[in-house]
Amino acid sequence: MENDDQTSARRKFIRVATIGASAACGLFPLASGIPAILDPVRKSSGNTSSVPWSKVAPLLSLPEDGSPAKFEVVQEKVVDAWTTYKDVPVGAVYLTRKEDDVVAFNLKCPHLGCAIDYRKKSNDYFCPCHNSSFGLDGAVTTDNSPSPRPMDTMEAKVEEGYVWIRFQHFRPNIADKIPLS
Amino acid sequence: MKVIFDWLDDRSGYRNLLHEVLYEKVPGGARWRYVWGSCLTFAFFTQVVTGTLLWMFYSPSAQTAWESVYFLQYQVWGGWFLRGVHHYMAQAMIVLLVLHLMQVVIDGAYRAPRELNFWFGALMMGVTLALSLTGYLLPWDQKGYWATAVATNLMAEVPLIGPEIQKIVVGGVEYGHHTLTRFFALHAGVLPAMLVGLVVVHIYLFRKHGIHVKEPRPKKDSYFWPDQILKDAIACLAILLAVVALTLYFRGAPLGPPADPANEFPARPEWYFLFLFQLLKYVPAFWGAVIIPAFLALWIFLQPFIGVTRPGHQLNIGFWWTLIAGSVALTLLAFAEDRENTRHLAAINEANWQAERVLSIVADEGIPPAGAVTLLRKDKENRGRLLFAAHCASCHRYNSHDGRGYPVDDVQSAPELAGFASVEWLTKLLNHEHYISDEYFGGTEFKNGTMARKVLAKYTTEEKALMPRMAKLLSDNANLPYQEPLSEDERDELLSLFYNDDLVFQDGLACIDCHDIDSEEEGYAPDLTGYGSDEWTVAFIRNPEDDRFYGDENDRMPCYGRDNKLTDEEIQILSDWIRSAPAE
Numbered sequence: 001m002e003n004d005d006q007t008s009a010r011r012k013f014i015r016v017a018t019i020g021a022s023a024a025c026g027l028f029p030l031a032s033g034i035p036a037i038l039d040p041v042r043k044s045s046g047n048t049s050s051v052p053w054s055k056v057a058p059l060l061s062l063p064e065d066g067s068p069a070k071f072e073v074v075q076e077k078v079v080d081a082w083t084t085y086k087d088v089p090v091g092a093v094y095l096t097r098k099e100d101d102v103v104a105f106n107l108k109c110p111h112l113g114c115a116i117d118y119r120k121k122s123n124d125y126f127c128p129c130h131n132s133s134f135g136l137d138g139a140v141t142t143d144n145s146p147s148p149r150p151m152d153t154m155e156a157k158v159e160e161g162y163v164w165i166r167f168q169h170f171r172p173n174i175a176d177k178i179p180l181s
Numbered sequence: 182m183k184v185i186f187d188w189l190d191d192r193s194g195y196r197n198l199l200h201e202v203l204y205e206k207v208p209g210g211a212r213w214r215y216v217w218g219s220c221l222t223f224a225f226f227t228q229v230v231t232g233t234l235l236w237m238f239y240s241p242s243a244q245t246a247w248e249s250v251y252f253l254q255y256q257v258w259g260g261w262f263l264r265g266v267h268h269y270m271a272q273a274m275i276v277l278l279v280l281h282l283m284q285v286v287i288d289g290a291y292r293a294p295r296e297l298n299f300w301f302g303a304l305m306m307g308v309t310l311a312l313s314l315t316g317y318l319l320p321w322d323q324k325g326y327w328a329t330a331v332a333t334n335l336m337a338e339v340p341l342i343g344p345e346i347q348k349i350v351v352g353g354v355e356y357g358h359h360t361l362t363r364f365f366a367l368h369a370g371v372l373p374a375m376l377v378g379l380v381v382v383h384i385y386l387f388r389k390h391g392i393h394v395k396e397p398r399p400k401k402d403s404y405f406w407p408d409q410i411l412k413d414a415i416a417c418l419a420i421l422l423a424v425v426a427l428t429l430y431f432r433g434a435p436l437g438p439p440a441d442p443a444n445e446f447p448a449r450p451e452w453y454f455l456f457l458f459q460l461l462k463y464v465p466a467f468w469g470a471v472i473i474p475a476f477l478a479l480w481i482f483l484q485p486f487i488g489v490t491r492p493g494h495q496l497n498i499g500f501w502w503t504l505i506a507g508s509v510a511l512t513l514l515a516f517a518e519d520r521e522n523t524r525h526l527a528a529i530n531e532a533n534w535q536a537e538r539v540l541s542i543v544a545d546e547g548i549p550p551a552g553a554v555t556l557l558r559k560d561k562e563n564r565g566r567l568l569f570a571a572h573c574a575s576c577h578r579y580n581s582h583d584g585r586g587y588p589v590d591d592v593q594s595a596p597e598l599a600g601f602a603s604v605e606w607l608t609k610l611l612n613h614e615h616y617i618s619d620e621y622f623g624g625t626e627f628k629n630g631t632m633a634r635k636v637l638a639k640y641t642t643e644e645k646a647l648m649p650r651m652a653k654l655l656s657d658n659a660n661l662p663y664q665e666p667l668s669e670d671e672r673d674e675l676l677s678l679f680y681n682d683d684l685v686f687q688d689g690l691a692c693i694d695c696h697d698i699d700s701e702e703e704g705y706a707p708d709l710t711g712y713g714s715d716e717w718t719v720a721f722i723r724n725p726e727d728d729r730f731y732g733d734e735n736d737r738m739p740c741y742g743r744d745n746k747l748t749d750e751e752i753q754i755l756s757d758w759i760r761s762a763p764a765e
């Protein structure tokens with residue numbers, strides 16, 4: 001009897017050891033790359049104070065009547081993984097003038113990120129993907145608008161006749177405006 | 182739970198399959214000598230998984246390959262580890278291949294009815310070597326670039342279609358984007374797919390004929406599960422630990438400076454190809470590329486038939502042992518020759534320097550879209566070394582080498598310039614013994630000039646003791662970036678020594694009698710105003726025959742600027758480099 005117990009215990013140990021060692025070998029290759037795959041999550045800093053100011057356009061190039069004009073935003077230095085670019089367009093904005101002040105709207109729809117059009121005829125903003133529409137102040141204008149929030153504004157200032165903005169993207173399709181970082 | 186498994190089994194029959202896989206009979210019981218096949222499968226599995234993960238980071242083009250690998254290695258969390266596991270497992274795979282092959286040969290497992298499987302195994306070995314070769318290029322660093330150039334040039338040795346094969350593999354005549362896209366597709370797509378197919382056939386054939394039992398049988402028969410699998414898993418675990426240990430010890434796989442066709446590097450393949458590399462020193466490339474592989478293929482094909490008889494089997498074993506012994510000997514010889522070769526060691530050091538240098542530039546300014554290689558090409562420190570080596574080092578030396586660390590064959594015939602114009606350098610210059618030595622003017626006419634014969638040689642012990650102070654004054658003119666300037670009081674005091682105001686030099690002569698500092702007169706000897714400064718050094722390199730310097734006393738120093746041998750920019754880079762803190 002005792003012998004049988006010993007044999008069965010030994011067999012059990014062998015099975016457990018085999019499964020353990022095989023599992024370790026089987027999982028190791030994938031495990032060795034998991035930190036690398038998760039790297040983008042680690043790198044989100046949550047810190048938006050480092051968003052640089054970009055010089056966009058002369059104030060005088062904006063229509064005085066407050067109707068919007070579209071400009072591309074060029075950033076001095078853009079790092080894409082390993083490459084450092086200089087002076088590249090990173091996106092576009094609608095700028096509207098309010099006397100000596102300027103309001104900047106991101107071109108991207110807060111719904112799912114399509115590019116918003118300005119409609120001259122109805123003097124409003126309209127997203128051609130899912131029909132969100134916005135007033136000139138950026139507010140949602142229809143009750144059943146797919147966009148959960150108004151168009152995204154960005155910090156803007158006028159210095160020595162030029163409009164500067166801090167260009168940012170925001171998390172899509174939620175009511176709050178949370179910068180992506 | 183059981184219900185789900187029952188359903189799954191009913192629909193798929195997986196239990197039968199599992200049973201089939203696990204309960205393969207192992208006659209004579211589980212043995213360590215049977216583990217190599219499983220180890221190789223494990224190694225290949227690791228390569229497929231880690232390789233797929235690496236794929237998520239790699240970008241195959243001449244401007245992004247090195248750069249994306251750099252990013253993975255240095256910027257991505259644990260990227261170095263992932264790369265290291267893939268790199269060292271590839272090497273483990275080669276070792277395992279040899280072990281598996283030798284086990285099959287010694288046990289006679291290649292003979293009937295297993296001939297076909299032996300040939301498939303040989304094919305798999307070829308594919309694995311091709312995987313190593315293609316993978317070596319992908320980081321697009323100097324090592325991979327130059328070694329692959331050699332490997333692909335060997336392809337051109339194939340009769341009739343060789344040059345076309347080479348063109349197809351390289352993607353043209355020059356190495357570039359298409360070389361990388363092709364090698365990458367081969368490395369990550371074509372070859373692994375081939376290997377997967379071959380593994381399936383190999384294992385199928387293995388199962389068909391069962392394990393080849395080495396007599397005598399040590400124990401009673403058992404099954405693959407769990408006894409043999411336990412041994413296999415322990416062996417795999419040992420390999421894994423070795424790979425992890427190597428990865429941790431070397432902090433991942435090496436990454437050399439970015440590939441540059443204009444920047445020479447002594448091509449060496451990975452260690453397991455070194456025997457072939459060494460062999461090509463003795464036999465024509467055609468032998469290495471065609472005759473030897475063809476002979477090997479023929480032998481492998483015939484081996485099962487040769488091995489039918491006992492002496493034939495012994496011959497086969499002897500053949501492989503001889504091949505291994507020969508390869509080991511050639512490999513050791515290759516290592517030994519490189520270790521003795523000072524130029525090779527200098528080239529390795531130079532590549533290491535460039536690799537570190539490019540990292541520090543990237544840390545400062547990032548990588549431009551044109552790629553990291555442009556950083557080194559534009560780097561003034563790197564260019565300073567290159568210019569010195571090309572234009573100055575045949576006469577001058579820098580720490581006894583050519584500025585890049587290479588020994589120089591020509592006899593030194595002009596001063597050592599590491600630390601040029603520093604207090605230390607000038608103190609030695611003003612010592613007669615050093616002045617007439619090869620380290621300074623021993624190889625020039627100035628060895629017998631006025632300064633040597635009539636001035637330095639005549640100084641008394643007390644006067645000699647003043648020379649370090651004189652060196653301090655002169656060196657202050659150089660305004661070297663790594664030296665503190667003198668205080669005004671100290672400078673005035675030293676200038677009075679230069680003018681010999683207090684008549685400390687007993688012959689009554691002052692330095693100012695021949696050399697100028699801050700005066701309008703043109704002296705007979707080189708003007709020392711601003712000696713060693715940026716302006717002075719640039720002007721001197723431009724035209725040492727100017728009246729301000731050697732005039733018609735110049736001894737062989739070329740007038741680089743006056744005669745358009747170097748551009749103004751190059752002279753400036755040289756001057757900056759010579760005046761920078763002396764490196765090793």
